[in-house]
Amino acid sequence: MKTNLASWRDEWGYHLLLLIAVFLMLWPIVFMLSTSLKDLNQVFESTLNPLPFPPTFDNYTNVLENFPLLTYIWNTFYIAIIVTLSKALTSVLAAFGFVYYDFKYKETIFNGMLLTFFIPITVLIMPNYLLMAKLGLLDTPYGVMLPSLVDGMGVFLMRQTMRGIPKPLLEAAILDGATPWQILRKVVLPLIKPSVLAISILFFINSWNEYFWPLLILQDKSNLTLPLALQMFISAEGGSEWGVAMAVATLTSLPPLVLYGFCQKFIINTFMQAGVKG
Template sequence: MLIASSITLAKIITSILAGFAFVYYEFSHKEKLFNTLLLTFFIPITVVMMPNYLLISKLGLLNTPWGVILPQLADGMGIFLMRQSMRNIPKPLLEAGRLENASPWVILTRIILPLIKPSVIAMGIVFFINSWNDYFWPLLILHDKPTYTLPLALQMFISAEGGSEWGIAMAVAMLTALPPLLLYLTCQRFIMNTFMQSGVKG
């Protein structure tokens, strides 16, 4: 829970700040940088696992929660969704903030965030579910049982039992899947609306 929550919070913060920078500020090669960000969607996660593993090893963070969290502090899809959501905000609202000499931080927190709150909630739900269900990266980083995430602990339990206690394994699997499932069902409308609205403006 701690790992999934930390990753989710970090991704939300970095996605909001990066999306705001792409919408609010004008800087050199902004579109090229954003297009490069889009290209990262086509890079399989397995391609960057080995470099990330070597970096985490050199930092001495193997077998720690930080070793799982640090490589996942930002997310290209989250930045894309936040940029699209912010671009749908009427420009006169942002201009009004500028005319009132509001700082960028005030414009972000007082004007933009309240308007894109459903998108932020939906993005956070997706991030949490993905982090909660992540298996392979924690398997590479975490080696001691006390540090295992729930999916990793469940797999180790099934392997230790040799497949003889499938009833217990299924019960544990159901309990493991329950939190993200309830979260998704509760906030499903936010997710659908966000992904539909993200394509309104390009």
């Protein structure tokens, strides 16, 4: 009897637990999707029923017609793409230095950089905000970008990936007279391309979804990013526009979701490498 119970637990028990966890995580997304397809009456009559009946696309037409969605998409994209490119570039260059060069205090500098992971964002917000104010970058996209042009986690992940490249490959290139730049471009980068792509996507998604920092910096409506624009439907401006808000939310979360879907394999591999070899 016991063994039966144990085997049931092994076969179904863990799956059941995982299913519950998946449900809990997916529920808000299901809720968002279904609400975006309901009209206002349905939203209040059957709040927890995930099936909109009949489904309506009015919210989406409403958003696309009356809402400067393209401006917000562009604002968000502009910031996300520059932050992503900058973080990817600096991560690869810094990791290359940490892996292939020997210099004084290398480990200390690297450990110092790791320490930055553990500084809570709330501690950084004040000084960063004051700095942006002094630089006159408040209410500009540059004020949003500047503090996030470099990423310690990115350097760490790239370093782990580069350490996985066998040393003789680089020595062979060195013997052939390759300069460090040629080694990076012709040997290292092609080999770590999947990982660079993976962290770039993570950087992009993170920047796309960022809420708190842009909220502090951006004020003018025409400068807002998508997560901030979303806020307009839920707070002061129209507390009851749930359907429209959810339609905007769905549209906002689409690009990161699609990106992740395409590149899931690379992303998981990159973290596995960091875990196994770190």
